[in-house]
Amino acid sequence: MENPGKFPFGEDVRVLTQKDSTPKEYFVIGSYASAVHASWFDMSGKMISRALAVANEPEILWTGNSFEAMSIINRVSCPPDAGRLSDPGKIMNGGVGRLFSVEILKPLNILRSDVWFTLLIPFTVANKGQRKSLNRYKRICGQFKLPESSILPSNIKSSLITEQRIKEILNELEESKAEVIITLGDLPLHHFIRLFDSSKVNLSAFVKYGAVNNIEINNKMYKLLPLYHPKSGENIGSYTEKWMHIHQEWKRFDASKIQI
Numbered sequence: 001m002e003n004p005g006k007f008p009f010g011e012d013v014r015v016l017t018q019k020d021s022t023p024k025e026y027f028v029i030g031s032y033a034s035a036v037h038a039s040w041f042d043m044s045g046k047m048i049s050r051a052l053a054v055a056n057e058p059e060i061l062w063t064g065n066s067f068e069a070m071s072i073i074n075r076v077s078c079p080p081d082a083g084r085l086s087d088p089g090k091i092m093n094g095g096v097g098r099l100f101s102v103e104i105l106k107p108l109n110i111l112r113s114d115v116w117f118t119l120l121i122p123f124t125v126a127n128k129g130q131r132k133s134l135n136r137y138k139r140i141c142g143q144f145k146l147p148e149s150s151i152l153p154s155n156i157k158s159s160l161i162t163e164q165r166i167k168e169i170l171n172e173l174e175e176s177k178a179e180v181i182i183t184l185g186d187l188p189l190h191h192f193i194r195l196f197d198s199s200k201v202n203l204s205a206f207v208k209y210g211a212v213n214n215i216e217i218n219n220k221m222y223k224l225l226p227l228y229h230p231k232s233g234e235n236i237g238s239y240t241e242k243w244m245h246i247h248q249e250w251k252r253f254d255a256s257k258i259q260i
Contacts, residue, residue, distance in 0.1 A: 004123040007035070008137045009076045009085075010147035011055050015122045019059055023177035024116040026260075029169070029188040031229060032121035032157060033057060035130075037092045038073045038085040040137075048140070051092045052133045053124065053151065054085065060117035063101060064094015082144040099230035103247065104182070107255035116176035118169055120161050120187055125154040161191045170218060180260045181215070181222050185229030185243075193224065203228065203243060210250040212260055223260055 004013040016033050035053035042048055054076045058068060070087045078085050087093075105112060126134055134149055141148060152160070169192060173181070183189055186202040193200045196217045203209065203226055213224040227250075228243035 005150040005152055006147060007054050007056075007076075007124075007151065008052055008134065008141070008146070008149045009054055009078055011076060013123050013151060014056050016057065016060050016119065017122065018116050018118060018172065018176075020113070021175065024114055025178055026110060026115045026180045026182055027173055027176050027178035028061075028115050028117050028182045028184065029192060030061060030117070030119045030184045031187045032119055032154065033060065033124045034062070034096060035124045035151075036069055036072045037088050038076065039088040039092075040078075040083060040085055042083040043081065048083065049133045049136055051088045052137060053126065053130055056124065057094075060119060060122075061097040061100050062094050063097040064090055066090050066093075069093045079144060079146070082146060096230055100184075103230050103251070104184075104227060107251045108258060108260070116172065116178055118172050120165070120169075120191055121157055122165075124151060125157060125160070126151045127154045157187070158191070161187075166192060166195065173217070179222055180225065182225045182227060184227060187229075189226060193226075200224075200226070209243075209246050210254055210258070212258060225258070225260060 004015065006012055034057055036055040036057055037051040038054045039047060040049040040052050055072050058072070066087060069090075073085050073087060076085055101112070104110075105115075130151075131153055134151060137146075137149055181193075183193060189200055189202050189205070193215065197215055199205060200213075200215070206213065206226055210225070210227060213226070215222050215224045228240070228247045231240050
């Protein structure tokens with residue numbers, strides 16, 4: 001997609017891609033990109049928004065380095081009469097990336113440098129909680145002559161996973177030289193893996209959670225490790241809680257035994 005939208009205060013939403021294109025052992029497929037968030041205060045110091053998406057994350061599954069977050073926030077153009085932007089605290093930035101490191105990489109003894117990261121939707125879309133903050137921005141941006149925001153909502157994500165995007169992921173997979181594919185959550189299974197094995201539609205389709213499977217993609221055999229997608233905060237619903245519990249059992253009893 002050429003124009004995925006604009007963040008509050010005017011930064012373009014851009015496509016995130018793997019930074020290090022040297023060959024990797026593992027190919028991780030996530031769902032969609034998050035964003036760098038800032039707290040927004042008016043001129044009197046009153047908080048307008050605790051966590052407003054204002055910029056692209058610097059990399060896929062970013063872990064939220066506070067110094068890096070503040071340097072990104074400082075580059076966002078906030079006119080003086082619109083108040084100021086501030087670091088909302090580590091919990092509001094990089095949460096999923098940190099969970100991924102703790103819940104997925106560490107139990108498998110995998111280094112981030114050994115992973116090629118990609119996303120079904122390689123740019124920021126707004127979840128339900130983010131849309132509340134964005135709607136608040138839209139209501140008042142006019143009075144400060146701020147640019148309008150146009151981040152796409154996450155509830156249309158299925159329509160954003162196009163045939164062209166699938167081709168791009170296949171090209172990335174080939175370029176990565178990886179032989180192990182790790183999927184995060186149901187979306188990569190439903191929209192990508194299912195195209196090559198119609199039985200693998202979601203996590204529930206597998207006999208054993210966190211077991212290594214074989215899959216043929218474009219005449220090449222890969223090992224497939226389907227895992228839950230780490231989430232934080234209000235993104236955790238009953239479905240995610242179920243898989244979080246199953247994943248904890250996997251970490252405790254099975255992860256160290258996996259040969260990949």
